[in-house]
Amino acid sequence: MKTKIFFLCLIVLIFSSCKQDYSISKIEGKRLEINDSIKADNTVDAFIKPYRDKVNKDLDSTLAFAVDTYSKTDGELNTAIGNFMADALYEMTNPVFKSRTGKDIDLVLLNHGGIRSIISKGNITSRTAYEVMPFDNTVVVTTLKGEQIKELLTYLASRKRAHPIAGLQVILNADGSINRALIKGSEIDYNKTYYVATSDYLYNGGDRMSFLKSKDSLYDLDYKIRNLLIDYFKKIDTLRPTIDDRFIQLKDK
């Protein structure tokens, strides 16, 4: 009898040595909102505190005031927040570029995806600049010949995204072709070399703006975009950028 049981056990063991086979009978899926109805875990919160205190001490003094909430989704081909960024970049970096090279920046090109946050109505602090521009990207000035300017315009016309620009005006026809393009208010001279300020991220292939590669000189201003925004906020009292006509598409008549 004992041997019999042993053998039976053995047989069962052999059969069940394979992993038990499970089948999914039911799946339930949902999402849970994290909001102030959930009590914060004290241990976790206490762990964050010294980090938070250090960062807050550095970042929370008021620099300027935003009259409205600005988002990169408000506007078609140009947005108030994008226009502010491109204009601020021009205003803060052109003096640096001019003092180093004796030349002026002709236009500014940034990317829509690089605006990482809204600016909320109310006080602006250094934290705002970190939210809008968390990346450590710096400003570079590339020299572009006529052909590359054409590629730049084709890129803007085909992508139809509100990539922030300054110094440049692009008007598209209703069919998406370019109606008119001006640099600093003048017709583009395709034999001229233009100085284009952008970020090192875009210069190095970000958002596939390969036309930015200079065939001539490249100037790294070694000025972080976030830092120039902080400097710009310190310079102004009130932020009230607007959507304008720097990049628009004409409607069908």
Add this chain to the structure above:
Amino acid sequence: MKRRTFIQHTTAAGALIGLGGLSLSSFSPKTTKKITILHTNDVHSHIDPFGPNDGRNANKGGVARRASLVESIRQENPNTLLLDAGDIFQGTPYFNYYGGELEFKLMSMLKYDLATIGNHDFDNGIDGLYAQLPHADFDFVSANYDFKNTVLDTHVKPFKTFIKDGVKIGVFGLGIELEGLVGKKHYKETVYNDPIEIAQDMSRILKDNEHCDIVICLSHLGYFYKNNPDKVSDLVIARQTKDIDLIIGGHTHTFLPKPTIEKNSVGKNVLVNQVGCYGLYLGQIDFYLETGQELKAKGTTIVV
């Protein structure tokens, strides 16, 4: 543990003597197991909750609250996995000040089980990511990034399997094409391989070789590209593969109010989920499993 299995087997043997005629499969008593999968994506260094004056997400988010929520769900069901679909880094000064150290330390405190790598996790370069790995008590998976010629070689595996309450769960990772998204100087010699082929291979390996009961794809490919529907995305992966039960996505910051149910290449349901960004939500998928063959014909009920 060994001893307990043995006792179970002797009981079964006793039953065999007693009932003789029954077929083998009916010896295992029918049991239902519940496996809970919790997930986040694109938290982007959002450690503190949004303030009361935020223009969009006032009073939402926060890691310490997420910790409480995860803990309460684990109390209810200890057979829980906590996963993240990438872009842990970049988005608040915490990242600029501490380079991702705090993000990884907190995820370790919350006992994350696994994460995949998003494009922004390269923002301090592949060396910057590597430098923070000692702060992560959890593993990273990516099946389509080949890190062979980088510092991450051997530190990131294609997949990981877990056994919870006897149920085997296989999770593999997929990452987005880095060229044009991340500077070459940051991702260096990381090679991007086609996610569709890799996903087909991985799901076969996890199902047939590893005998996983649940196969999960942890993806940073993006949910779907409306203007470029052929671009590889979570929905494309769902349609062109089989044997994946759940795709947890990221990258596109898509706020799905509930998981999407998509048909795979053999007409079976796949769940695709993504919970937006910044730690505003936690995704929860509960799998109920039963033993026995008869269920396979019955199919799976999905409640979303």
